[in-house]
Amino acid sequence: MLARTADSLYWCARYIERADFLARIIDASLRMGSLPSSYGGDESEWESALASASARVAFYQTHDHADERTVCDFLVFGRNNPSSIWSCLNAARANARAVRTALTLEMWEAINEAWNELQRYDCDNMDRESMARFLEWVKRISLLFDGASYRTMLRNDSYWFLRLGMAIERADNTARILDVKYHLLLPEREPVGGTLDYFQWTTILRVVSALTAFHWVYRTSVKPWLVADLLILNRQMPRSLFSCHAEIMERLDQLADFYGRRGPSQRMASNTLSKLESSRIEDLFQNGMHEFITGFLRDNATLGSAIAEQYLV
Numbered sequence: 001m002l003a004r005t006a007d008s009l010y011w012c013a014r015y016i017e018r019a020d021f022l023a024r025i026i027d028a029s030l031r032m033g034s035l036p037s038s039y040g041g042d043e044s045e046w047e048s049a050l051a052s053a054s055a056r057v058a059f060y061q062t063h064d065h066a067d068e069r070t071v072c073d074f075l076v077f078g079r080n081n082p083s084s085i086w087s088c089l090n091a092a093r094a095n096a097r098a099v100r101t102a103l104t105l106e107m108w109e110a111i112n113e114a115w116n117e118l119q120r121y122d123c124d125n126m127d128r129e130s131m132a133r134f135l136e137w138v139k140r141i142s143l144l145f146d147g148a149s150y151r152t153m154l155r156n157d158s159y160w161f162l163r164l165g166m167a168i169e170r171a172d173n174t175a176r177i178l179d180v181k182y183h184l185l186l187p188e189r190e191p192v193g194g195t196l197d198y199f200q201w202t203t204i205l206r207v208v209s210a211l212t213a214f215h216w217v218y219r220t221s222v223k224p225w226l227v228a229d230l231l232i233l234n235r236q237m238p239r240s241l242f243s244c245h246a247e248i249m250e251r252l253d254q255l256a257d258f259y260g261r262r263g264p265s266q267r268m269a270s271n272t273l274s275k276l277e278s279s280r281i282e283d284l285f286q287n288g289m290h291e292f293i294t295g296f297l298r299d300n301a302t303l304g305s306a307i308a309e310q311y312l313v
Contacts, residue, residue: 001161003311003312003313005098005099005102006157006161006311006312008096008098008099008102009095009099009102009158009165010161010164010165010307010311010312011165012092012095012099012162013162013163013164013165014165014166014168015091015092015095016089016092016111016142016146016166017142017166017169017170018088018169018173019092019142020141021169021173022075022076022083022084022138023136023139024135024139024207024208025048025049025053025177025207026049026075026131027132027136028049028204028207029046029049029068029071030068030128030131030135031206032045032199032203046066046067046070047066049071050071050074050075051180052173052176052177052180053075053083053176054083055074055075055081058083059074059081062074062080068128072131073123076134077121077123085138086118089114089141090115093111093114096108096111103153104149104152105152106148107145107148107152107153110144110145111141111145114144117137121134146166149162149163156258157254157255160251160255160258161251163247164252164255167244167245167247167248167251168248168303168307170239170244171244171245171248171296172300172301174240174241174244175296175297175300176293177204177207177208178204178228178231178232178289178293179290179293198221198222201224204227205227205230208239209239210230210239213236213237214226214227214230217230217234217237218230225282228285229281232276232279232281233276233279233280233281241276242276242277245269246273248269248273248303249269249273252265252266252269252307255311263306263310264309264310265306265307268299268303271299272296272299272300272303
C-alpha cells in the first residue's frame, strides 16, 4: 500500500473519532450547564470542554470569555478551528475521498451523506434542544461509519490502518477527559465525593457510553477510583486505555507480519501495553493520577509519531 493511502485511512478514522468525542464532551457540558447555579451549574464546564479538546489556547486567541454560545460556536462549527466538529468531518471526508477505492460503498456513503447533511445545519439559529439533537446526530455518524467498516471491509492492511487511527485517537480522548475531571471540573469549594462530584463522574461515564457497563462490572454506586479503573485498566471496556492499546498492538502486529518487518512503533506499543498490564489502580492514585495520565498522553503522542514515520511518510 502507498504511504499516502495508509495516511488517509489512518487520519480519516482519527477525524471521525475526534468528531464523535467532541460531540460527547459538548453534550456533557450542556448537561452540566443545565444545573442550577446552587447545584454547581456555573461556567467551569465550558472551560473543561476546551481543556478536553486541547483548544484553550486557540480559543482565547479569538474569544474573551468561555460560555455556552462561544464554546459551542468554536468547537462545533468553527471553520477556523481545525479541531471543530465541522473541520473534523470536512477533513475525514477529504481523506476518504482521496482513497475512495480503498473504502467500501457503505463507508463512503456514510461519510459523504453526513457531510452533505452537515451543510443544512444553521449554527446561528440553534437553541439548546436543537444542539443536543445535532450532537446525537454526530455520534450516530461515528457509529454508522464504524459499523460499516466492521461489517464490510476485508481484513487487510486498509482495515488495520483504519482501526489503528481510531484506537490511537480514542485512547488520547479517554485520557484527556479523565485528566480534566481530576484537575478542572470540580470547584474548589465542592467536596470530593459530594453531590456535584457524583453527578460529574456519572456524566463522564455517560460521555464515553460506559454508565451501564460500570454498573455491570462493579454493581455499586459511582466512585472515582472505580471509574478510573474502568476507563484505564478494564480489559473488557472498549474505550479503556488498556483496550485501546491492546487493539493498537494487535493492528501493529498484523501490519508487521503482513509487511515482513517490525520497527519502533511495535516496540513502543508493546512497552505501553506492558505498563498498563502491570498497573494497579491503587498505585496510580498513590503515585498521582495526573502524572500518570500526562505520561500516557506523551507516550501515546510519541507512538503516533512513530507510526507516521514508519508507515505514513
